[in-house]
Amino acid sequence: MLPEYRKKTPEEILEEIERLKRGRLKVYIGSAPGVGKTYRMLQEAHELKAEGLDVVIGLIETHNRKETEDLIGDLEIVPKKNIDYKGRLLEEMDTEAIIKRAPDLVLIDELAHTNVPSSQRNKRYMDVEEILKSGINVLSAVNIQHLESLHDIVQQITGVQVRERIPDSFLHTAHEIILVDVTPEILRKRLSEGKIYHPSKIEQALSNFFTASNLGALRELSLREVANDVDERVEKANEKNGKNKPSGINEKIMVCVQHGSNAERLIRRGWRIANRLKTELIILHVTNEVSMKRSTEKRKKIQDWKRLAIQFNARFIIEQIKKRHIAKAITDVAKEHDVTQIILGQSARSRWEEIRKGSIVNMIMRYTTGVDIHIVSDQQPRRK
Missing domain, CATH: 3.40.50.620 (HUPs)
Incomplete structure (x- = not known):
């Protein structure tokens, strides 16, 4: 029997209702800092606002890049909340304020960020999950090295142990994943021009993480990950329409x-x-x-x-x-x-x-x- 003619179980109906209530997640993914993920997010935010959507910024990290700061423009920013941790006052995204504000779309940068230890949730992607559950759409960004399953590969390529990571399963809940891609040469040029890091960090970055070989390998990982995501979506669509079955069903x-x-x-x-x-x-x-x-x-x-x-x-x-x-x-x-x-x-x-x-x-x-x-x-x- 084709899937569209099979009677759904009560559990499947409830699951579908919950899925329809959930906000949509769109993620910009890149091979390294500075490829332009945040810039692209802000561009899309302005386009959607011009179409009449209620768009706010939950959290944006500009890293003091003037072009990115200028692009924020008149977008509404939900104020961060202050958290007292060991006698210090630190700032974090205010998830509850975003949910209360209930916009059509919220921009949330740095998906793999680790929250202050006394926060209600450990990771920012967990905050995003709560926002999605409340029916708010989210536009976010992350670099390829923060994917949990790529941790060892990235460490072998770069020699850097990335501590802030997100589950692959969370990324795969996104309705859309967009690759922001630039060549290693362009990225190193941006770094040399002071468009990514503070001038004091440029030489160290160029000779360590931002080597041409590292960036080339990370770029290849990004391209492969997005290609795999596209393949998975096609397979799921075909499976739903009864055109094929999962490839590893006997494995x-x-x-x-x-x-x-x-x-x-x-x-x-x-x-x-x-x-x-x-x-x-x-x-x-x-x-x-x-x-x-x-x-x-x-x-x-x-x-x-x-x-x-x-x-x-x-x-x-x-x-x-x-x-x-x-x-x-x-x-x-x-x-x-x-x-x-x-x-x-x-x-x-x-x-x-x-x-x-x-x-x-x-x-x-x-x-x-x-x-x-x-x-x-x-x-x-x-x-x-």
Whole structure:
């Protein structure tokens, strides 16, 4: 039966009603600071205001760029709220004031921003979620390096660990994603002319983050991310119209993590594979420890993995080894959940240990049939 003729369940009807009440999110995405995301947002805001929409600014970061400051013009700005934190008075976007003001559209910059610790919500994207729930449309902006699943790739490219990140799943709730793209040469020229950072920071930026190779790689990531987003939207539209089914319907991905340095990187890699295949992701931790005997550090690690699992809509499993070899425990879980692809980190064992105790990968291959195994290198990203 075609989807449009199938009778909807009460849950689906309620979900559709909530979706219709929700505001629309449009995000400008760029490869780096200075590409012109905020400028484009302000241009669109003026165009929409001219068409009769009630448009306000919730928060705009001009970074003292005169062209951007001038473009604000007569747009109404919702005042920020003051927050007392450790004896200091700090400013944050006033989410409740925006909701009370109830405009047709609000501009909110720096989507990945972390709020002052005593704020009602930890991250600005969470504030945006509340505003969208209230039925207000949002225009926002973010750079590619702030996407959670790209964290390790960006660190490997630039040597910089980006601490402020947003879930990919939130970005994918946007009704529209617009790439603001300029070449590395133009971006470096803007930086040299003092249009991005204060003159005192220009030389350091040009020789570190804003190198031509870094900007080229980040630009490629941005182009690929937006292209993938377009593909996903086409696939969803086709699926809704009964033209095809999800490409990874027979696939299931499982990531195996231990208490090493690359566990989160493995999870992000697994999610990107599962997301491309439109299939389920399982995160597996095999252990011989009972929870009450774990160290504080290991407990924190497991909580971090669970946080990523929730963010990536993955199933998190802790499997007790119970006198089995670790390879047997992994394959038992894989068989139980019909896993078709297993992702492992590079073994920390020496060559002699592998000869003496056996290769985990070889043993998994011996215990399974028809399962692909991906080995992710444990190479550390370069630092500057």
